[in-house]
Amino acid sequence: MKLRRLWAVVLKELRQLRRDRVTLGMILGIPVMQLVLFGFAINTNVRGLSAGIVDEAGTAGSRAVVMDMIATGVIKPVATADTPQELMTLIRRGEIRVGIHVPADFERRRIDGREALQVMVDGSDPAVQGAAAQLAQMPLDGTGNLRRASPSISVVSFYNPERRSAVSIVPGLVGVILTMTMVLFTGVAIVRERERGNMELLIATPLSRAELMVGKVLPYIAIGLVQTTAVLALGLSLFAVPVRGSMFDVYVAAGLLILANLALGLLISTRAQSQFQAMQMTFFVFLPSILLSGFMFPFDGMPRVVQWIAEVLPLTHFLRIIRGVMLRGASLWELWPDVLALAAFTVVMMTLAISRFRKRLD
Structure with a gap:
């Protein structure tokens, strides 16, 4: 092995990296950005759970206890209701994660030592259940002092009382798999045509840019729905994951995520x-x-700025929809903000992809 020839190859690779600005930027950009972002974002201690409150007692003691629960930082009041049934509706819609019911x-219950408060929890996320259980183990007495005896708090977990992780993980896996495959498939679509020399044939066709882009997307919609069916079938048969809502709504939600990811993949393409760059971007x-x-780590535990960034990601909205439909029995109409977010993301990404694509080789 000649060191001179070896050094020539090394210099050639370094020069190629210098010309490849995308790869060069990712060498330092990816680790720095992800370290800073995830270091602040990933927090297993759930705080600031959105909560609704029904105080039927209306006494100074009940208000003080509720205020002390809020002071722990575990819950954050975002809604009020008149009855426990209204709290259940808010939980089903995903508007709150925890409901506080004061009878x-x-x-009288506090004096008798009976359960004086009820905490209603959205059990579709095990992390929320754990945070609520921790809150119930350290009730406050209405004076700002922690006491473990009075008042007694009961925690009622809905939609996943057994706290089985598979119930929460399997619906999320539908979104994770679709995100990984759909973005990658279309991310290399245009680049592959260019590398294989097929772009000349496409240029010679009378296809418009929009027709070419839409034609690239359509076959993968069917593939994504097949993947969705496979994950749901295995989830139902192996893990007994329930589908409390409409199966039609499940497939509509999956279709929206598929379109969003395909449009994003085309923009990357x-x-x-090169195909390598497309995989890096994916x-x-x-x-x-x-x-x-919110698939691996609780969304409520993230800083507000990171939550704003997460709102741009299609998977964030899909997880809310799929867990709401499958586990809580909600309808797409009740989850319309996230449905609208996915649709808007698709339109924006597809418009950008079509505007950036040029039927030429340079």
Whole structure:
């Protein structure tokens, strides 16, 4: 092995990296950004759970106890209701994660040592259940002092009382798998045509840019729905994951995520110069989607700024929809903000992809 020839190859690779600005930027950009972002975002201690409150007692003691629960930082009041049934509706819609119900005979229950408060929990997320259980183990007495005896708090977990992780994980896996495959498939679509020399044939066709882009997307919609069916079938047969809502709504939600990811993949494909670059960009999107969407780590435990970033990711909205439909029995109409977010994301990404694509070789 000649060192001179070896050094020539090394210099050649370094020069190629210098010309490849995308790869050069990712060498330092990916680790720095992800270290800073995930270091602040990933927090297993759930805080600031959105909560609704029904105080039927209306006494000074009940108000003080509720205020002390809020002071722990575990819950954050975002809604009020008149009845426990209204709290259940808010939980089903995903508007709150925890409901605090103070019965009318709160003072009598506290004196008698009976359960004086009820904490209603969205059990579709095990992390929320754990945070609520921890809150119930350290009730406050209404004076700002922690006491473990009075009043007694009961925790009622809905939709997953057994706290089985598979119930929460399997619906999320539908979104994770679709995100990984759909973005990657279309991320290399245009680049592959260019590398294989097929772009000349496409240029010679009378296809418009929009027709070519839409034609690239349509076959993968069917593939994504097949993947969705496979994951749901295995989830039902192996893990007994329930589907409390409409199966039609499940497939509509999956279709919306498929379209969003395909549009994002096409945008990546118009920017990448090689299939390797397209895969790099796909990974750049995929990892934040898993870690920031609420699939692995509780969304409520993230800083507010990170939550704003997560709202841009399609997987964040899909997880809310799929868990709401499958586990809580909600309808798409009740989850319309996230449905609208996915649709808007698809339109924006597809418009950008079509505007960036040019039927030429340079």
